[in-house]
Amino acid sequence: MTELSASAPVSTPQPGAAEYPGLDAWRDLPVVQQPTWQDSKVYESSLAELSSLPPLVFAGEVDVLRGRLAEAAEGRAFLLQGGDCAETFEGATADKISARVRTILQMAVVLTYGASLPVIKMGRMAGQFAKPRSSNDETRDGVTLPAYRGDMVNGFDFTPETRGHDASRLVRAYHTSASTLNLIRAFTQGGFADLRLVHHWNKGFTANPAHSRYESLAREIDRAVRFMDACGADFEALKRVEFFASHEALVLDYERALTRIDSRTGLPYDTSGHFLWIGERTRQIDGAHVDFLSRVRNPIGVKLGPTSTADDALRLIDKLDPEREPGRLTFITRMGAGNIREKLPPLVEKVTASGAKVLWVTDPMHGNTVTSPNGYKTRNFDDVIDEVRGFFEVHKGLGTFPGGMHMEMTGDDVAECLGGADPIDQDAFLDRYESVCDPRLNHMQSLEMAFLVAGALAKRS
Numbered sequence: 001m002t003e004l005s006a007s008a009p010v011s012t013p014q015p016g017a018a019e020y021p022g023l024d025a026w027r028d029l030p031v032v033q034q035p036t037w038q039d040s041k042v043y044e045s046s047l048a049e050l051s052s053l054p055p056l057v058f059a060g061e062v063d064v065l066r067g068r069l070a071e072a073a074e075g076r077a078f079l080l081q082g083g084d085c086a087e088t089f090e091g092a093t094a095d096k097i098s099a100r101v102r103t104i105l106q107m108a109v110v111l112t113y114g115a116s117l118p119v120i121k122m123g124r125m126a127g128q129f130a131k132p133r134s135s136n137d138e139t140r141d142g143v144t145l146p147a148y149r150g151d152m153v154n155g156f157d158f159t160p161e162t163r164g165h166d167a168s169r170l171v172r173a174y175h176t177s178a179s180t181l182n183l184i185r186a187f188t189q190g191g192f193a194d195l196r197l198v199h200h201w202n203k204g205f206t207a208n209p210a211h212s213r214y215e216s217l218a219r220e221i222d223r224a225v226r227f228m229d230a231c232g233a234d235f236e237a238l239k240r241v242e243f244f245a246s247h248e249a250l251v252l253d254y255e256r257a258l259t260r261i262d263s264r265t266g267l268p269y270d271t272s273g274h275f276l277w278i279g280e281r282t283r284q285i286d287g288a289h290v291d292f293l294s295r296v297r298n299p300i301g302v303k304l305g306p307t308s309t310a311d312d313a314l315r316l317i318d319k320l321d322p323e324r325e326p327g328r329l330t331f332i333t334r335m336g337a338g339n340i341r342e343k344l345p346p347l348v349e350k351v352t353a354s355g356a357k358v359l360w361v362t363d364p365m366h367g368n369t370v371t372s373p374n375g376y377k378t379r380n381f382d383d384v385i386d387e388v389r390g391f392f393e394v395h396k397g398l399g400t401f402p403g404g405m406h407m408e409m410t411g412d413d414v415a416e417c418l419g420g421a422d423p424i425d426q427d428a429f430l431d432r433y434e435s436v437c438d439p440r441l442n443h444m445q446s447l448e449m450a451f452l453v454a455g456a457l458a459k460r461s
């Protein structure tokens with residue numbers, strides 16, 4: 001875990017923010033990866049505005065999700081969590097959002113059908129606008145500027161104006177999340193996600209091995225659906241899907257301003273998303289992020305990289321899930337393909353022995369980032385697959401449940417990760433590398449991954 005020195009934000013409780021004992025305790029703790037806003041007046045007024053805006057998600061939905069994740073922690077469901085490394089304001093278009101949702105629905109169908117397990121569908125969407133970085137600065141051709149930290153903080157263009165930390169972006173992040181979530185809700189509740197459209201989701205994508213495989217699976221599902229239809233089955237349940245929104249809870253002022261007291265329970269919920277996770281760079285046990293998230297009712301994830309010890313995991317459980325409530329805590333392991341078989345077993349063993357019921361999820365992306373010879377941040381599809389295989393092997397060996405996967409993926413035909421059945425090579429990066437942060441699996445690589453995981457899940461039983 002990289003430690004950056006804390007750059008203390010100008011941070012004070014905002015008028016109108018929800019009152020609840022302890023919600024501001026994080027302000028007195030060491031904090032890393034926070035913006036240094038350039039204008040304190042804009043900062044104050046942006047937070048005051050955020051505090052008065054409606055919640056993005058409803059606490060009741062958050063509770064439903066906690067129940068679903070509890071099922072996964074018990075081995076009766078599987079979590080599929082995917083989306084951009086960094087969403088952008090510009091990228092929040094109907095086409096791009098629908099392609100991502102479609103791809104997640106397709107992956108979910110592959111997994112549900114192949115593994116006969118309910119799949120919890122969750123986007124790294126509608127809020128994934130802030131990035132932790134390994135360096136505060138970026139240098140290009142001898143010019144050094146602040147690193148890009150996500151559209152919630154600064155812009156990607158390499159100019160001093162754009163790279164300044166502008167707090168009015170917090171409000172734009174909220175509105176972009178709201179419109180993204182609105183479209184997701186429309187798609188998933190308004191007919192687009194109807195399982196009878198299983199073929200339709202594949203339209204517009206070029207023919208290649210994963211797509212043909214998907215087509216034959218869709219034909220099988222179609223036949224089954226027609227059969228059930230002829231038998232007079234009720235298809236209401238197939239018309240809509242549950243889809244949850246998640247992001248890394250990084251900029252604590254934003255998360256705090258969107259925290260509300262639920263009128264039903266009187267408890268605080270961070271209403272910026274259903275599920276929030278703490279990143280590998282901000283999971284310090286005595287730090288601000290862990291403290292703040294310990295105080296909200298949402299289900300929480302924590303990324304665990306290769307330096308994580310079993311003791312770290314146990315202390316995180318004590319702090320974030322003292323009641324040992326299934327569904328409350330998810331460990332998202334991102335060890336790297338070369339490490340997972342050695343580093344994961346002691347963590348899983350000790351956590352299991354402690355009696356805690358956490359959900360184990362694999363993020364096979366973040367431990368496998370490399371630079372291509374032509375200078376792009378990339379990942380080899382083979383390494384990503386190898387980490388997934390390692391994750392399944394370890395859990396099989398220990399008799400624990402491999403409960404989900406966390407992917408950086410997109411519905412578009414980009415070229416950012418190397419390899420796959422219709423292989424991407426580094427020359428393709430020149431035209432089709434679009435990510436502003438980490439490389440994502442493209443539509444086809446994502447489907448291919450879903451087939452692989454469905455096979456591994458099916459083999460378990």
Ligand SMILES: O=C[C@H](O)[C@H](O)COP(=O)(O)O
Pocket residue numbers: 085131132133134135366437438
């Ligand atoms: O997802 C994010 C990246 O892994 C993280 O922002 C670090 O990236 P960097 O090493 O390019 O800063």
Ligand SMILES: C=C(OP(=O)(O)O)C(=O)O
Pocket residue numbers: 085132248278279280281303334366438
């Ligand atoms: C920064 C990320 O991951 P990690 O905290 O695991 O490095 C991320 O998920 O984009």
Ligand SMILES: [Mn+2]
Pocket residue numbers: 085086366408437438
């Ligand atoms: Mn990333």
